[in-house]
Structure formats: C-alpha cells, structure tokens
Amino acid sequence: MTDKDHSSAEDSKLVRAAQKGDMEAFxxxxxxxxxxxxxRAVSMMRNEEEAIDLSQEAWVKGxxxxxxxxxxxxxxxxxxxxxxNLCLDQLRKQKRQRTDSIEAMDEESGGVERHMPVVTINPTxxxxxxxxxxxxxxALGQLSHEHRTVLVLHEFxxxxxxxxxxxxxCSIGTVMSRLxxxxxxxxxxxxxxxxxx
Amino acid sequence: xxxxxQLKVQTYLDGELPPSEAREVANFLARDKEAVALLxxxxxxxxxxxxxxxxxxxxxxxxxxxxxIQRDILFQEKTQPAKRPVSFFTGWKRLLVPVGAVSALCVAxxxxxxxxxxxxxxxxxxxxxxxxxxxxxxxxxxxVWFSYPAEDNSVDAIPPATIQ
Numbered sequence: 001m002t003d004k005d006h007s008s009a010e011d012s013k014l015v016r017a018a019q020k021g022d023m024e025a026f027x028x029x030x031x032x033x034x035x036x037x038x039x040r041a042v043s044m045m046r047n048e049e050e051a052i053d054l055s056q057e058a059w060v061k062g063x064x065x066x067x068x069x070x071x072x073x074x075x076x077x078x079x080x081x082x083x084x085n086l087c088l089d090q091l092r093k094q095k096r097q098r099t100d101s102i103e104a105m106d107e108e109s110g111g112v113e114r115h116m117p118v119v120t121i122n123p124t125x126x127x128x129x130x131x132x133x134x135x136x137x138x139a140l141g142q143l144s145h146e147h148r149t150v151l152v153l154h155e156f157x158x159x160x161x162x163x164x165x166x167x168x169x170c171s172i173g174t175v176m177s178r179l180x181x182x183x184x185x186x187x188x189x190x191x192x193x194x195x196x197x
Numbered sequence: 198x199x200x201x202x203q204l205k206v207q208t209y210l211d212g213e214l215p216p217s218e219a220r221e222v223a224n225f226l227a228r229d230k231e232a233v234a235l236l237x238x239x240x241x242x243x244x245x246x247x248x249x250x251x252x253x254x255x256x257x258x259x260x261x262x263x264x265x266i267q268r269d270i271l272f273q274e275k276t277q278p279a280k281r282p283v284s285f286f287t288g289w290k291r292l293l294v295p296v297g298a299v300s301a302l303c304v305a306x307x308x309x310x311x312x313x314x315x316x317x318x319x320x321x322x323x324x325x326x327x328x329x330x331x332x333x334x335x336x337x338x339x340x341v342w343f344s345y346p347a348e349d350n351s352v353d354a355i356p357p358a359t360i361q
Binding site: 023027030031034035036038039040042043048052055056057059060063064118129132133136137151154155156160161176177179180183184186187190 | 203204207208211213231234235238239241242243245246247248249250252253254255256257259262263265266267269270273
C-alpha cells in the first residue's frame with residue numbers, strides 16, 4: 001500500500017495490512033487515533049507527561065497484539081481498552097506507593113454523598129464549551145482515581161456496570177457507589193466553581 | 198430517601214434496571230420531589246461530561262510521536278528471542294519422550310511386582326528429574342532412562358542404557 005492508499009484507506013484495511021507487517025499502515029492508524037487515546041489517558045491520569053508515555057506504551061502493545069484483533073469492536077475502541085488497562089495498572093502502582101490522606105480515606109469509605117444537598121440549579125448552564133471543559137477538568141482532578149476511573153469508563157467509554165466491575169476488579173455494587181459519589185461530588189464542585197465567579 | 202433508593206434512581210437513569218424495577222422507580226419519581234431533584238442533578242452532571250474529551254490533542258507532532266513508538270517496537274523485536282520453528286520430528290519427540298519414560302517406569306514396576314526380586318528399587322535423582330534408574334540387585338541389572346527437553350537439539354534423547 002502506498003502513502004496515498006494509506007491516508008484514504010478504511011481502518012479495517014489498514015489493520016489487515018498492519019497485521020501482515022506493514023508498519024506504515026500502522027503509523028496511519030496511530031495518526032488517526034492518537035488524540036483519542038491520549039485524551040482517554042489524560043482523563044484517567046490527570047498528568048500530561050504520564051498520559052503521553054502511557055499512550056506511547058499502548059501503541060507499542062497494540063502493534064505486538066495486533067494479531068489478536070479480530071474486529072469484534074472498532075480498532076479505536078480496542079486501542080482505548082489497551083490504554084485504559086495500562087492506566088489502571090499505573091494507578092494501582094501509584095496507590096501502593098502513595099500514603100493515603102484522611103480526605104482520600106473518607107472518600108474511599110463513602111457515605112458523605114448520601115447526605116449532600118441536591119444541586120437544584122444546573123451549575124453548567126450558559127457556560128461556553130471551553131469554560132465548561134476547564135471546570136470539568138478541574139473538578140475531575142479533585143476526585144480520587146477510583147472515582148474518576150468509574151466516571152471515565154461509564155461516561156466516556158460507555159461501559160455498563162458489569163463491564164466496569166470486571167475492568168476494575170470490584171463488585172457491581174462498588175461500581176454503583178463510586179459512580180454515585182463521583183457524580184454527586186462533581187455536581188458539588190461545579191456548583192462551588194460557579195459560586196466563585 | 199434512603200441510600201438504596203438514591204442508587205436506584207441512578208440505576209434508572211443509566212438504564213440498567215430490569216423493566217419491572219424501572220416501572221417501580223418511575224412510579225416513585227411521580228410522587229417524590231426529592232427523587233425528581235436527584236434525578237435532575239445526576240442528569241445535568243452526565244450532560245456536562247458529554248464532549249469533554251473532544252478537542253483534546255496530543256501535544257507532540259505526528260512524526261515525533263511515531264518515531265518513539267517505532268523505536269520501541271524495533272527495540273523490543275530485537276531483544277526478544279526469535280522463536281525457532283518446530284520441526285515435525287521435534288514435535289513428535291516432545292510427545293514420545295515422556296510417553297517412553299512412563300512406559301519404562303511401568304515395565305520396571307511390572308518386573309518388580311511380578312518378576313523382580315524384593316531387592317529392586319526405582320529411583321529418580323533429585324538433581325536430574327529427567328533420569329529414572331531401576332536396580333535389580335538379584336540379577337545385577339540396572340536400567341537408566343534419560344529424557345531431555347526435545348527443543349534442546351544439542352542433546353538428543355539418549356535411549357535407555359542397560360547395565361549389567
């Protein structure tokens with residue numbers, strides 16, 4: 001396949017070529033999906049450098065495991081799952097090394113979200129897209145990685161509770177609790193940001 | 198509204214309730230203002246997250262980012278040992294050698310049970326579990342069976358040696 005063929009070829013064709021060893025075809029796939037993979041890594045890690053490194057690692061793994069890709073999901077989805085698993089591994093390593101703060105332990109044990117007052121006014125109404133994204137990112141950064149991960153997997157990856165539980169190695173009940181906490185905490189943080197305007 | 202009810206509202210929003218439970222929650226929402234407010238809050242939060250990742254771009258050029266990936270791929274391919282193709286004969290050896298070892302043990306056991314003398318032993322050297330030794334002291338017979346991994350072609354499987 002020539003470069004011109006690559007740029008106009010569908011993902012499935014590029015994947016088949018790459019599976020036969022065509023690295024230029026794989027490079028075109030990287031170019032097409034790199035932003036999405038990076039964005040997912042940033043959402044989970046909240047650190048640009050780590051997200052770049054993990055994205056890079058995900059692509060290398062993607063090349064090595066290309067023979068396993070059978071087309072059940074789209075190539076972009078398949079690669080996203082690889083980077084998610086790498087991010088989860090990295091977060092688990094960091095958790096083992098990190099000393100938990102009292103706030104983090106409170107968040108882990110849960111309970112406060114049950115008594116938070118309901119946010120009745122939409123805290124994001126009327127915000128420009130960029131402003132909203134900045135506030136969301138700021139609020140996401142204040143969640144623990146477990147709560148942020150559940151939110152990312154559910155809202156961005158559109159996984160069901162059961163899939164999230166399998167990915168994170170926890171129960172469906174834990175997924176539901178963490179998702180509930182993450183959403184309620186996010187609403188409260190966005191409201192606080194709105195109030196500080 | 199208790200915590201279980203709050204979680205049910207969330208599960209209803211996410212479409213993960215079975216139809217009968219979804220109808221129950223819908224009926225509950227029709228009469229409970231607090232539940233309606235919670236549902237609205239959860240819905241607003243979900244809506245706010247839509248499109249958050251759109252527009253996020255990797256802050257490295259296409260060429261630079263690819264060069265790092267390509268370098269890593271080539272490095273890993275160079276450092277991983279190449280798998281040697283397994284020949285048909287080697288494949289069969291892998292099956293026959295352990296089968297042969299088990300057969301030799303069975304023969305030795307049968308000799309001991311029905312034809313051998315009480316003064317006979319079967320032993321396996323701890324240092325080399327792939328070697329079996331059968332001694333029959335009454336006849337002065339020693340049977341030694343060596344089996345080595347078939348993929349190590351520098352050492353062919355040595356047929357059993359009978360020492361008298």
